[in-house]
Amino acid sequence: MGVIIYKEPKLENPIMVASWPGIGNIGIIAVDTLRNMLEAEELGEVEPWDFFYPKKVLIRNGELKDLEFPSSKFYFKRTGEKDLLFFIGEEQPADGGRTYAEGKKAYQMANLVLDVALKFGCRRVYTSGAAVAPIHHTARPKVWAVPNTKGLISEVKTYENTILMSEIEGRGGQGNITGLNGLLLGVARKRGIEAICVMGEIPVYLQGFPFPYPRASKSVLEVLTTALGIEIDMERIASFIERSDKDIEQLYEKFAPEIKEQLDKLKYVSYAKPTEPAPITEEDKKRILEDIDKFFKKEPKED
Amino acid sequence: MDEMQAFKVYGKRELQDSSLIVGWGEDVANLGTRVIDYLNKKLGTEEFGEIEPMDFFPLGGVPVENDIAQFPESKFYSSHEKNLVIFKSNAPRAEWYKFLNSVLDVAEHYCHVKELYAIGGMVSLSAHTAPRELLPVSNLPTMKKTLGKYDLGGDMDYETPPGQRPTLSSFLLWVARNRGIPAVSLWLPMPFYLVATEDAAACRKVVDFFDKRLSLGIDLKDLDDAVARQNEKLAEIRFSFPDVDGRIKNLESNIGLSQEDSEKLASEIEEYLKRID
Numbered sequence: 001m002g003v004i005i006y007k008e009p010k011l012e013n014p015i016m017v018a019s020w021p022g023i024g025n026i027g028i029i030a031v032d033t034l035r036n037m038l039e040a041e042e043l044g045e046v047e048p049w050d051f052f053y054p055k056k057v058l059i060r061n062g063e064l065k066d067l068e069f070p071s072s073k074f075y076f077k078r079t080g081e082k083d084l085l086f087f088i089g090e091e092q093p094a095d096g097g098r099t100y101a102e103g104k105k106a107y108q109m110a111n112l113v114l115d116v117a118l119k120f121g122c123r124r125v126y127t128s129g130a131a132v133a134p135i136h137h138t139a140r141p142k143v144w145a146v147p148n149t150k151g152l153i154s155e156v157k158t159y160e161n162t163i164l165m166s167e168i169e170g171r172g173g174q175g176n177i178t179g180l181n182g183l184l185l186g187v188a189r190k191r192g193i194e195a196i197c198v199m200g201e202i203p204v205y206l207q208g209f210p211f212p213y214p215r216a217s218k219s220v221l222e223v224l225t226t227a228l229g230i231e232i233d234m235e236r237i238a239s240f241i242e243r244s245d246k247d248i249e250q251l252y253e254k255f256a257p258e259i260k261e262q263l264d265k266l267k268y269v270s271y272a273k274p275t276e277p278a279p280i281t282e283e284d285k286k287r288i289l290e291d292i293d294k295f296f297k298k299e300p301k302e303d
Numbered sequence: 304m305d306e307m308q309a310f311k312v313y314g315k316r317e318l319q320d321s322s323l324i325v326g327w328g329e330d331v332a333n334l335g336t337r338v339i340d341y342l343n344k345k346l347g348t349e350e351f352g353e354i355e356p357m358d359f360f361p362l363g364g365v366p367v368e369n370d371i372a373q374f375p376e377s378k379f380y381s382s383h384e385k386n387l388v389i390f391k392s393n394a395p396r397a398e399w400y401k402f403l404n405s406v407l408d409v410a411e412h413y414c415h416v417k418e419l420y421a422i423g424g425m426v427s428l429s430a431h432t433a434p435r436e437l438l439p440v441s442n443l444p445t446m447k448k449t450l451g452k453y454d455l456g457g458d459m460d461y462e463t464p465p466g467q468r469p470t471l472s473s474f475l476l477w478v479a480r481n482r483g484i485p486a487v488s489l490w491l492p493m494p495f496y497l498v499a500t501e502d503a504a505a506c507r508k509v510v511d512f513f514d515k516r517l518s519l520g521i522d523l524k525d526l527d528d529a530v531a532r533q534n535e536k537l538a539e540i541r542f543s544f545p546d547v548d549g550r551i552k553n554l555e556s557n558i559g560l561s562q563e564d565s566e567k568l569a570s571e572i573e574e575y576l577k578r579i580d
Contacts (some may be wrong), residue, residue: 049400054477056470062458064442067469067477 027128101177331424
């Protein structure tokens with residue numbers, strides 16, 4: 001169980017940006033877009049066989065030629081000031097068909113990623129994921145940010161379009177980040193590394209659909225680029241959003257009229273603590289959120 | 304248990320350059336376990352070790368099948384006389400790489416295995432009247448060359464389609480190749496309407512190959528009888544049910560069936576075979 005490093009670049013105060021797939025692939029699309037736009041170079045990879053079941057076999061003329069595993073790769077980019085390290089996991093190392101890693105394998109993977117971060121002198125890590133929220137799909141998704149130390153809160157508050165858990169009504173600053181995008185924060189905290197998870201909002205009614213939600217990825221990307229002090233062209237993700245919006249509208253049109261009517265009310269609801277008068281009453285808002293919550297309530301999962 | 308050693312071996316094996324046959328419990332039509340149960344019985348093999356389940360199976364309870372509580376099994380058997388090792392197991396649900404390496408640790412260090420055979424069933428759209436064919440996939444060119452002299456099917460080309468995963472036998476072949484052990488998975492396509500019950504002809508085909516390749520000296524008469532009985536039962540159902548006969552005739556003429564017709568054929572044959580068994 002280990003890491004293969006192809007190069008030994010000298011990096012200046014690097015910051016790591018890591019992501020694994022999750023709901024709507026929001027985080028991984030954001031991070032992979034950033035990596036692509038910056039033309040980051042491959043640095044290494046986590047040896048996959050201890051973590052993953054293979055994803056593809058290639059047989060030619062009756063002979064097994066190749067067995068391909070999900071990739072877990074590191075990349076780097078020199079920017080001149082704060083260099084960047086990327087980690088992109090194609091899958092979370094989860095057993096039994098689960099989407100999210102947990103337990104020993106997850107902890108081992110998190111530590112291997114942080115071993116590489118520390119090897120190159122990295123003292124700050126960003127992870128990225130999704131936040132399921134009662135928003136409408138035409139709204140600009142906010143970004144929920146969770147740091148792993150109190151000292152980072154003041155910095156997070158300066159990020160545009162970003163909220164802390166304590167700013168979400170009814171949460172009292174509490175929550176849970178499932179899988180490795182969350183666990184990495186905890187393991188980083190244990191090892192004395194600053195980390196922040198930035199999660200793009202996805203409408204509650206889209207969380208179960210197996211397609212990406214790039215609108216939230218763009219919000220995440222905006223926060224990451226600001227935090228990292230870099231600029232990228234957003235044209236590529238904008239055209240992705242255009243295509244995705246069409247698919248979502250088509251799906252939305254298939255919802256029953258009474259459901260659409262309820263969901264349309266989300267355009268006027270803000271679940272974050274109000275800073276200005278809302279267009280609907282508090283009572284209306286409570287009822288809408290309760291109805292929608294009831295409609296999308298999932299049965300408890302069996303392990 | 305030692306972190307690196309997930310297996311138990313009960314006694315000393317005195318095998319050199321032995322062969323290993325592997326069959327999985329979740330195989331199509333249970334082909335792997337049927338062949339292995341047959342070989343174990345015929346050759347009078349002795350159980351000599353197992354892989355402990357805790358790292359590889361959920362163990363959050365037990366499934367019940369046909370009124371009986373099940374438990375994952377991963378056992379090694381051997382025949383000193385035939386210089387043969389057999390491994391029969393349920394497919395692990397986690398830590399596959401560690402599991403497969405444990406199988407090969409026992410095979411290499413305790414039995415000095417020189418080659419490995421994995422059995423695998425496949426679903427075929429052919430009729431049962433077509434001859435069964437054994438399709439080999441080797442992990443090294445030497446193994447492919449060695450098997451060239453046997454009556455095996457043509458060279459297979461295959462790539463895992465999107466949304467699917469490779470078989471455990473493919474993973475095993477890859478791990479064996481990395482350890483320099485020649486290995487082959489033997490794929491046997493079986494008529495889809497026999498998958499829910501069993502296919503005696505498929506079982507016979509695999510055993511016949513092992514008999515020849517490993518000089519096991521098995522008298523296949525009981526398997527010949529089982530194939531004849533299976534054919535008689537299928538002839539009877541064709542005679543009694545013209546719809547079934549028509550669908551099988553289509554398959555024999557390479558005319559594909561609709562999904563509905565295929566499902567009907569499979570369920571009618573399953574029902575009939577279970578009733579008369």
